[in-house]
Amino acid sequence: xxxxxxxxxxxxxxxxxxxxxxxxxxxxxxxxxxxxxxxxxxxxxxxxxxxxxxxxxxxxxxxxxxxxxxxxxxxxxxxxxxxxxxxxxxxxxxxxxxxxxxxx
Amino acid sequence: xxxxxxxxxxxxxxxxxxxxxxxxxxxxxxxxxxxxxxxxxxxxxxxxxxxxxxxxxxxxxxxxxxxxxxxxxxxxxxxxxxxxxxxxxxxxxxxxxxxxxxxxxxxxxxxxxxxxxxxxxxxxxxxxxxxxxxxxxxxxxxxxxxxxxxxxxxxxxxxxxxxxxxxxxxxxx
Numbered sequence: 001x002x003x004x005x006x007x008x009x010x011x012x013x014x015x016x017x018x019x020x021x022x023x024x025x026x027x028x029x030x031x032x033x034x035x036x037x038x039x040x041x042x043x044x045x046x047x048x049x050x051x052x053x054x055x056x057x058x059x060x061x062x063x064x065x066x067x068x069x070x071x072x073x074x075x076x077x078x079x080x081x082x083x084x085x086x087x088x089x090x091x092x093x094x095x096x097x098x099x100x101x102x103x104x
Numbered sequence: 105x106x107x108x109x110x111x112x113x114x115x116x117x118x119x120x121x122x123x124x125x126x127x128x129x130x131x132x133x134x135x136x137x138x139x140x141x142x143x144x145x146x147x148x149x150x151x152x153x154x155x156x157x158x159x160x161x162x163x164x165x166x167x168x169x170x171x172x173x174x175x176x177x178x179x180x181x182x183x184x185x186x187x188x189x190x191x192x193x194x195x196x197x198x199x200x201x202x203x204x205x206x207x208x209x210x211x212x213x214x215x216x217x218x219x220x221x222x223x224x225x226x227x228x229x230x231x232x233x234x235x236x237x238x239x240x241x242x243x244x245x246x247x248x249x250x251x252x253x254x255x256x257x258x259x260x261x262x263x264x265x266x267x268x269x270x271x272x273x274x275x276x277x
Contacts, residue, residue, distance in 0.1 A: 021134030
């Protein structure tokens with residue numbers, strides 16, 4: 001297997017995620033696109049980890065970092081959805097465009 | 105030339121190509137689907153495919169964690185979020201930004217893909233993995249609890265803080 005096939009898959013998913021963050025208006029869908037981005041980073045970490053592990057069997061940094069990213073993504077979704085619920089409760093809408101109280 | 109090599113049709117490459125095609129199609133549907141519940145379910149396809157790719161990379165523990173945390177917890181959390189915010193069920197036009205925003209988002213995405221793809225190809229070209237060795241769960245735990253002990257504890261504190269923060273934000277008072 002080429003290293004690049006996994007890296008390209010990660011890059012494609014990352015760009016689809018960026019498109020989703022920019023093109024979507026619903027808060028929950030923006031969070032889903034952010035999940036796509038975080039996952040595409042994970043595939044890079046695991047691919048580099050496998051590459052490194054093949055040369056030095058004692059080194060598992062790639063996997064460990066992927067696990068940290070998964071843990072932080074879980075925390076991010078929990079807090080993000082709580083914030084979106086709060087916005088929904090106060091404004092009856094989760095359109096990102098409507099949240100413009102800071103605009104002068 | 106890579107295309108001419110006989111290893112191109114090895115079983116692992118075919119598995120990679122099939123799973124990757126499903127993942128990319130699923131990801132495109134996540135960001136373009138008009139139905140928010142369907143978008144969440146397409147996300148399941150992408151995340152499950154990612155677990156398959158981790159198994160191809162001989163990273164069994166991360167693959168299982170991916171299934172447990174993402175498919176088991178995060179997607180359910182998204183479905184709760186969709187229902188609690190009374191998102192429109194069925195097809196809806198209010199999920200996306202206007203046409204101009206979509207076009208500029210598309211241009212930004214394609215430009216980013218061009219830059220990333222070019223730099224990845226420039227640096228890694230046709231590098232191969234060589235013989236992949238299974239990265240055993242025991243070795244992963246040895247690594248976490250020796251070299252990465254401090255970051256592990258910091259992540260635990262972060263999870264606790266996120267838990268408390270989510271409860272404080274979401275409760276009714």
